Amino acid sequence: MYFRVTKNHINAIKAANPYLILSTVTAFVIGLYYALIQSPPDYIQGDSMRIMYIHVPSAWFALMCYTILAGSSVLWFITRNPTFNLVARSIAQIGMMFTVLSLVTGSIWGKPTWGVWWVWDARLTSMLLLFFLYLAYIFLWQAIANKDIASKISAALAIIGFINIPIIKFSVDWWNTLHQPPSISKLSAPSIDVSMMLPLSIMTLASLLFLITVFFIRFRIEVLDNKILRVGDEI
Amino acid sequence: MKELRIEDLNCYRGSHLVLKRLNFSINSGETLLVRGDNGSGKTTLLRALSNYIRSYEGNIYFDELKTKEDHKYKNKFTFIGQKNSLKDNLSVKKNLKLWEFLYNRKISPIEILSEFNLSQLIDDDVSSLSDGQRKCISIQKLRFSESMLWFLDEPFVFLDEKNSKILMKKIENFNKKNGIVIVTTNIDLGLKFQKEINLNV
Amino acid sequence: MYNLILRDLYLALYSSANFFYTSSFFILILVLLPFIFGTSIDQLQLLFKGILWIGLSLSIILTMERIFNTDYEDGSLDIILQKNSSLEIIVISKYISHWVVYCLPLFIILPLLSLLFYLNTSDVFAIFLNLLLGSFGMIFIATFVSALTLAAKRTIFLKAIIMIPLFVPFVIFGSGDNSWLILLALSMLSFVVSIYVSTYGLRLYGES
Numbered sequence: 001m002y003f004r005v006t007k008n009h010i011n012a013i014k015a016a017n018p019y020l021i022l023s024t025v026t027a028f029v030i031g032l033y034y035a036l037i038q039s040p041p042d043y044i045q046g047d048s049m050r051i052m053y054i055h056v057p058s059a060w061f062a063l064m065c066y067t068i069l070a071g072s073s074v075l076w077f078i079t080r081n082p083t084f085n086l087v088a089r090s091i092a093q094i095g096m097m098f099t100v101l102s103l104v105t106g107s108i109w110g111k112p113t114w115g116v117w118w119v120w121d122a123r124l125t126s127m128l129l130l131f132f133l134y135l136a137y138i139f140l141w142q143a144i145a146n147k148d149i150a151s152k153i154s155a156a157l158a159i160i161g162f163i164n165i166p167i168i169k170f171s172v173d174w175w176n177t178l179h180q181p182p183s184i185s186k187l188s189a190p191s192i193d194v195s196m197m198l199p200l201s202i203m204t205l206a207s208l209l210f211l212i213t214v215f216f217i218r219f220r221i222e223v224l225d226n227k228i229l230r231v232g233d234e235i
Numbered sequence: 236m237k238e239l240r241i242e243d244l245n246c247y248r249g250s251h252l253v254l255k256r257l258n259f260s261i262n263s264g265e266t267l268l269v270r271g272d273n274g275s276g277k278t279t280l281l282r283a284l285s286n287y288i289r290s291y292e293g294n295i296y297f298d299e300l301k302t303k304e305d306h307k308y309k310n311k312f313t314f315i316g317q318k319n320s321l322k323d324n325l326s327v328k329k330n331l332k333l334w335e336f337l338y339n340r341k342i343s344p345i346e347i348l349s350e351f352n353l354s355q356l357i358d359d360d361v362s363s364l365s366d367g368q369r370k371c372i373s374i375q376k377l378r379f380s381e382s383m384l385w386f387l388d389e390p391f392v393f394l395d396e397k398n399s400k401i402l403m404k405k406i407e408n409f410n411k412k413n414g415i416v417i418v419t420t421n422i423d424l425g426l427k428f429q430k431e432i433n434l435n436v
Numbered sequence: 437m438y439n440l441i442l443r444d445l446y447l448a449l450y451s452s453a454n455f456f457y458t459s460s461f462f463i464l465i466l467v468l469l470p471f472i473f474g475t476s477i478d479q480l481q482l483l484f485k486g487i488l489w490i491g492l493s494l495s496i497i498l499t500m501e502r503i504f505n506t507d508y509e510d511g512s513l514d515i516i517l518q519k520n521s522s523l524e525i526i527v528i529s530k531y532i533s534h535w536v537v538y539c540l541p542l543f544i545i546l547p548l549l550s551l552l553f554y555l556n557t558s559d560v561f562a563i564f565l566n567l568l569l570g571s572f573g574m575i576f577i578a579t580f581v582s583a584l585t586l587a588a589k590r591t592i593f594l595k596a597i598i599m600i601p602l603f604v605p606f607v608i609f610g611s612g613d614n615s616w617l618i619l620l621a622l623s624m625l626s627f628v629v630s631i632y633v634s635t636y637g638l639r640l641y642g643e644s
Contacts, residue, residue: 129601136598143588146248149640153584156633157598163629164602167622171605178612287514287642309518318511322447329450336443337515376515 005083005223013216020213027206034199048112051105053199057207058102062130065095065211069137070162073155085151086226088158089141090218094211096134103127122176126169133161147226237263237298237383239284239415244293246279253279254291259432263383263413266406270420271434277419278317280434281386284417285314297384312384317392319373323362327353327372330361338379347375350405351398367393374402385409385416391424399424437525440516444533458495459541465491466549477554484553485563489607492542492571497596499538500578503530504638508586513641523635530579531630539571566619570610573623576630577602583637602626 035053042049068091076084106124107117118124137154144150239261246254253276261267271277282288284295286302286309295302302308320337321330331344348354351371356364364372370393377385385406391399403426406416410429418428448455469487473479507513520526543564550560581599588594605622609615 129604132597132601136594136601139594140585140588140598143585143591143594146587148247149587152640153587153637156584156636160629160633161601167605167625168601171608174612175608282642285514285518287517289642314514314518316511316514318509318514320511320515322451322506322510322512325447325450329446333443333447333450333512334515336439336446337512337519339439339519 003081003083005086010220010223013220017213017216020209020216024206024209024213027202027209031199031202031206034202039195039199045113048109051109052196053203055102055105055109056200057204058098058105059127060204061207061211062095062098062102062127065091065098066130066133066162066165069095070158073158076151076155077159082151082226085155086219086222088155089151090215090222092134092137092158093218094214096131096138097214098207098211099127099131099134103131120176122169122172125176126165126172129168129172130165133164137161237413237415238296239384239417240296241284242294242296244280244283244291244295246276246283246288246291248276248279254283254434257293257434259430261415261417261430263415264410265430266410266416266418266428267430267432268418268420268426268428269432269434270423273421275421275434277421277434278388281314281316281388281417281419284384284386285312287314310380311382312386313377313380313382314386314388315374315376315390316388319369320376321361321369321372324360326358326360327364328357330372334376334379338376340379342378347378348372350375351401365393367395367398370394371398374405377405383414385414387416387418389419389421391418391420391426437520437529440520440526440529441533444530445536448533448537455537455541458499458538459545461495461498462491462542462545463549465494466552480553481555481559484550484555485611488546488563488567489570489610492539492567492574493600493603493607495538495542496571496574496578497592497599499534500582500595500599501592503534503579503582504586505582505589508641509589513586517638517641523638524631526638527579527583527631527634531575534579535571535575539575542571543568562613562616565616566610569616569619569623570606573606573619573626574603576623576626580630580633580637583634583641586637586641 031053035050039050041047069088072084072088072091075081076088103124106127110119111117137158140157141150141154144153241257241259244254244257245252253274257280259267269277269280279288283291284302289303297305297308297311300308320334322333325333327348328344331342331347335341344357345354348357351374353368353371356368361369370390374387374390390402394402406418409416466484466487469480469483473483504513507516516526517523520529546564546567547560550563555563577599581595581602585591585595585598606619609618609622
């Protein structure tokens with residue numbers, strides 16, 4: 001027998017919800033205080049670089065969410081445990097949100113830094129494609145009426161997307177070396193000063209807490225929506 | 236004497252159970268009429284019998300072999316679904332040519348069409364045919380394979396009285412040659428068959 | 437297998453002028469080029485290669501529903517599944533017939549097109565090779581997306597959103613120079629994935 005979500009789990013998630021929200025808000029308040037007030041401005045980019053404290057964690061978690069999405073899809077194929085399917089679906093929308101957030105903050109950051117809203121560099125372009133991978137996953141799920149079939153097909157798509165990501169990364173890097181935009185001087189990866197490490201860590205923690213909070217809310221909705229508790233476990 | 240037998244068949248559509256503990260058996264030369272309202276699982280039953288749906292619980296035996304495991308079962312049945320397998324933009328003749336390739340068997344179009352007196356339609360586009368005429372042509376897919384079992388999903392829908400009689404005659408002749416037929420319907424046709432089950436609870 | 441391929445070829449032949457549709461589509465897309473960018477030879481040569489890849493992607497996206505979806509909707513797929521001995525054979529037949537009907541015409545008119553855009557023979561050969569290897573991979577991808585999305589009816593844009601990120605590597609390496617080995621590798625990889633995923637999609641079909 002495999003692990004099943006029970007009424008107790010759902011109640012525990014519900015009970016933990018206010019605490020999670022509280023700790024997320026607290027972490028964001030502390031993190032933003034350090035990021036916006038305590039830490040010094042960058043000596044080249046000035047205050048505009050402070051958006052990094054949102055941008056970098058979002059980009060990390062956008063990728064992490066897809067990894068979880070693909071991982072739980074694989075586990076679902078192996079074990080056929082519907083819980084993994086629900087995990088995958090709950091994480092997809094959060095991942096898409098982080099992807100959008102990192103694209104938007106990236107482009108806001110780009111305006112004062114590069115003078116344009118968008119540069120065709122490898123990372124931004126791959127991120128944009130990642131957004132469409134999430135979009136396809138979510139819409140495919142909605143397009144299929146038979147949800148049993150839909151979960152199988154979207155799980156397969158998630159795994160294909162996961163195979164595709166490194167290939168896209170590889171090919172976009174290759175493309176980028178060919179078509180280096182000449183007028184824009186690219187910044188080398190900045191070495192991060194200790195004074196920036198602290199706010200970045202706190203903001204990462206805050207984003208992680210936010211991810212967990214939203215994940216549990218979504219997970220609970222998915223469980224209730226799909227009535228996977230039907231086996232002798234009514235709510 | 237061959238027998239098609241279903242034991243404790245449970246079948247899901249999505250997450251709800253449409254066929255629940257279904258049991259029946261039919262012998263060579265018999266026809267079973269499956270009755271039931273819309274959504275009662277008639278099509279699901281035929282698709283499970285035709286191995287398109289394989290995720291059912293319970294067993295289906297034909298000639299004492301489990302149909303799921305018998306590799307030769309593929310050639311033992313003909314399934315006529317509610318979809319006509321006709322390409323709308325092509326003429327009847329071209330559609331029949333495509334069927335020849337699909338079934339790997341050559342039959343002259345006139346021979347197929349004359350049974351329901353449709354020979355004059357041979358060059359017409361399928362899109363200009365009435366639903367009843369399409370249904371008649373679709374039923375003639377039975378001519379393309381020599382099978383022991385016919386699974387006919389709502390074959391009488393759209394058919395007029397004359398064509399219904401032709402189809403009835405066809406089924407009776409097939410029964411005489413020891414063929415087994417399963418026919419579904421959702422309305423009372425006033426037709427008599429050897430066996431009848433009702434999927435409505 | 438031969439019967440299924442023949443059937444698809446006949447279907448294409450009967451649906452009159454399918455061969456001509458794809459080639460005309462291509463020529464017309466290329467005809468737009470000088471209208472948009474003017475007639476400067478250097479610029480046209482530069483754009484020609486790019487537009488070829490866009491044209492190829494578009495024609496595969498536009499026709500991908502004819503691989504499995506149309507047969508699914510009219511019920512022919514029932515017969516195909518019943519009368520063929522294995523799903524792999526069905527999938528491979530579909531690769532062949534779809535490539536012949538919707539990609540081959542492009543390669544027949546390509547030499548002619550390159551005359552219109554003043555390309556020399558060696559350039560044409562390089563483009564031809566890249567396009568050929570890329571078209572295989574893209575057909576493999578279109579086939580598995582078609583098989584996988586049988587249950588999602590009339591959603592060609594969704595299918596395009598699924599396919600285009602998968603086409604990206606092909607387009608990148610295809611428009612590069614001396615990258616045919618990478619394209620070959622990509623096509624082989626997509627073949628492996630495609631066979632597996634397409635048969636999985638067809639297996640689910642019965643229950644959709």
